């Protein structure tokens with residue numbers, strides 16, 4: 631089988647004296663949806679932020695196609711190395727419109743300097759159309775959108791980046807049934823286009839219908855990874871709560 635696109639090995643992260651991550655392992659593959667589950671505070675968002683360049687790991691390796699990301703110091707650099715991300719808190723700018731938010735970090739310019747508004751709006755409208763997203767006019771400030779609409783705009787921004795690795799932290803948390811199904815379709819489309827998708831979710835229904843693999847985190851450690859087709863909900867819930875032991879319990883990382 632092909633090598634993993636993204637690999638985490640023994641990743642640790644401290645915030646002062648608080649140990650947020652103790653031993654993370656992960657192998658994510660192109661053309662697969664890899665779900666990350668675990669209780670509140672398990673370290674899921676911290677993991678996403680380390681991969682995307684917001685935080686730096688204190689120990690361990692983050693490899694993209696075998697290249698270590700250890701020296702990546704910014705989100706822009708991580709993006710350059712192939713990573714698009716939707717954060718749990720979305721990180722949209724409320725006073726800017728939909729089109730501008732979708733282009734942040736990669737604004738189209740005329741003559742290399744002036745913001746090319748027309749192109750920005752055209753591209754945003756096209757991406758939203760391709761994704762079948764209806765949020766009205768792309769000139770609407772994001773601050774006027776509902777929580778669910780913002781979530782979809784943040785996802786559309788990550789899709790627009792067109793990177794081989796897409797990280798989604800709780801993309802369906804604020805969504806109703808129909809919108810959740812819609813995000814499921816977007817995720818399926820990303821998989822079909824060969825991306826490696828890593829999706830943090832508390833929604834096991836979503837995980838069991840859209841993911842290929844699921845990795846469970848508990849107290850900052852990887853408990854284990856299962857193929858969704860071979861796992862049961864009971865097993866995954868047992869791994870989340872600690873009723874089942876970790877795969878590498880007692881092993882030195």
Ligand SMILES: Nc1ncnc2c1ncn2[C@@H]1O[C@H](COP(=O)(O)OP(=O)(O)OP(=O)(O)O)[C@@H](O)[C@H]1O
Nearest residue numbers: 645648650668669670671672673674675676677718
């Ligand atoms: N910037 C920070 N400073 C200090 N501690 C932090 C920081 N970010 C996270 N933590 C701590 O790290 C641990 C993991 O937090 P994290 O946000 O990664 O959890 P999570 O699995 O995403 O939880 P949730 O399901 O609630 O989103 C928690 O104990 C949290 O308090």
Ligand SMILES: [Mg+2]
Nearest residue numbers: 674675676718
């Ligand atoms: Mg989180």
